[in-house]
Amino acid sequence: MSVLRQPPSAPQGPPKVPPLTLSNPSLVAQHTPCTLHLSILPPELACRLFYTMIDASAGWKKNKWWLFDRVVESPHRTSFYARRSNGVDTDENWQEAAQFWYNGRQTEAPPVFPDAMEEACQYVEKAVNDEIRNLKRYPLEWGGEGTEGQAWRANVAAANCYEGGKDSVGPHSDHLTYLGPYPTIASLSLGTSRNFRLREVIPSEELDTRRARTYNIPLTHNSLTVMHASTQERFKHSIPPQPTIDLYRPAYPHTLGAPIEPSNCRINITFRFYRPDFQPDMIPRCHCKVPAILRPDMKHTADKYWWVCYAGAQNDGKGCSFWSVMDMKAEGRGPCVAEA
Ligand SMILES: O=C(O)CCC(=O)C(=O)O
Numbered sequence: 637m638s639v640l641r642q643p644p645s646a647p648q649g650p651p652k653v654p655p656l657t658l659s660n661p662s663l664v665a666q667h668t669p670c671t672l673h674l675s676i677l678p679p680e681l682a683c684r685l686f687y688t689m690i691d692a693s694a695g696w697k698k699n700k701w702w703l704f705d706r707v708v709e710s711p712h713r714t715s716f717y718a719r720r721s722n723g724v725d726t727d728e729n730w731q732e733a734a735q736f737w738y739n740g741r742q743t744e745a746p747p748v749f750p751d752a753m754e755e756a757c758q759y760v761e762k763a764v765n766d767e768i769r770n771l772k773r774y775p776l777e778w779g780g781e782g783t784e785g786q787a788w789r790a791n792v793a794a795a796n797c798y799e800g801g802k803d804s805v806g807p808h809s810d811h812l813t814y815l816g817p818y819p820t821i822a823s824l825s826l827g828t829s830r831n832f833r834l835r836e837v838i839p840s841e842e843l844d845t846r847r848a849r850t851y852n853i854p855l856t857h858n859s860l861t862v863m864h865a866s867t868q869e870r871f872k873h874s875i876p877p878q879p880t881i882d883l884y885r886p887a888y889p890h891t892l893g894a895p896i897e898p899s900n901c902r903i904n905i906t907f908r909f910y911r912p913d914f915q916p917d918m919i920p921r922c923h924c925k926v927p928a929i930l931r932p933d934m935k936h937t938a939d940k941y942w943w944v945c946y947a948g949a950q951n952d953g954k955g956c957s958f959w960s961v962m963d964m965k966a967e968g969r970g971p972c973v974a975e976a
């Protein structure tokens with residue numbers, strides 16, 4: 637007697653695609669809206685900045701927030717810096733932006749860029765602006781110019797320290813609250829090499845035709861990843877935990893004559909441009925009187941952004957029902973690339 641079997645079920649949707657490792661700049665540019673620059677800083681500066689940030693990181697905190705009914709803690713330490721010389725202006729503005737970075741926790745005015753970070757920032761700004769000049773621009777990108785005619789400048793930075801392979805950051809796209817739509821974020825890696833993971837969010841209109849792919853980009857010491865416009869709208873990024881890591885061996889000692897000590901830490905500095913038309917005093921408040929958060933609608937292809945209540949991240953998980961569609965014109969924002 638023959639055994640009756642069900643015919644094999646038809647595969648659901650488009651075929652799965654395996655993860656892809658993007659190990660050089662041309663692969664990164666081919667598959668993602670990001671670019672990768674290896675050896676971006678002079679080696680001595682990269683090492684000096686690494687030590688500066690390692691020393692500073694002793695005072696950095698793990699971020700905490702409410703998720704549903706419990707407090708969660710980020711599995712890495714973070715810190716926020718403001719650049720005094722340029723951009724968003726007053727101390728109160730800086731302080732509010734810093735407080736937001738720490739999920740609403742009270743904080744003092746953020747520290748200014750240390751000297752080595754300021755030096756590094758000059759190289760980063762040049763690399764980013766050289767690239768932007770040759771890239772397709774999106775209509776909602778910032779259309780103004782800096783004092784030297786540049787399209788992008790870094791006026792704040794956030795730094796992260798990952799100690800060992802367990803420290804990590806889960807898949808997310810960065811809040812656009814002070815960055816506005818289609819931001820450019822330049823992310824400098826120092827120390828131990830870690831994988832940076834990107835995964836596209838496929839809009840519902842395209843779910844029948846293609847699948848999301850996971851990309852792993854190994855970020856070596858002194859590399860710069862530029863998350864160009866549309867990365868935050870189309871992709872989630874993460875630093876996954878890694879069972880094994882290679883220790884970083886600095887090329888220079890911490891102080892003259894001291895022995896060179898290998899390190900299991902990765903320092904990441906994201907240089908960001910907080911837009912003048914998304915300054916703290918232009919951010920709507922929710923019913924809890926807390927600055928709302930700006931999120932892109934990643935599920936659809938049309939450009940759409942929501943302001944939503946963020947009080948729940950701090951307030952015992954209790955937020956309000958506030959949400960509103962962002963309207964650039966009605967909210968008096970710009971100039972954007974579209975009208976520049
Ligand atoms: O460490 C990194 O490369 C990414 C950090 C990050 O995604 C963030 O701070 O938002």
Ligand SMILES: [Fe+2]
Pocket residue numbers: 808809810873
């Ligand atoms: Fe991020």
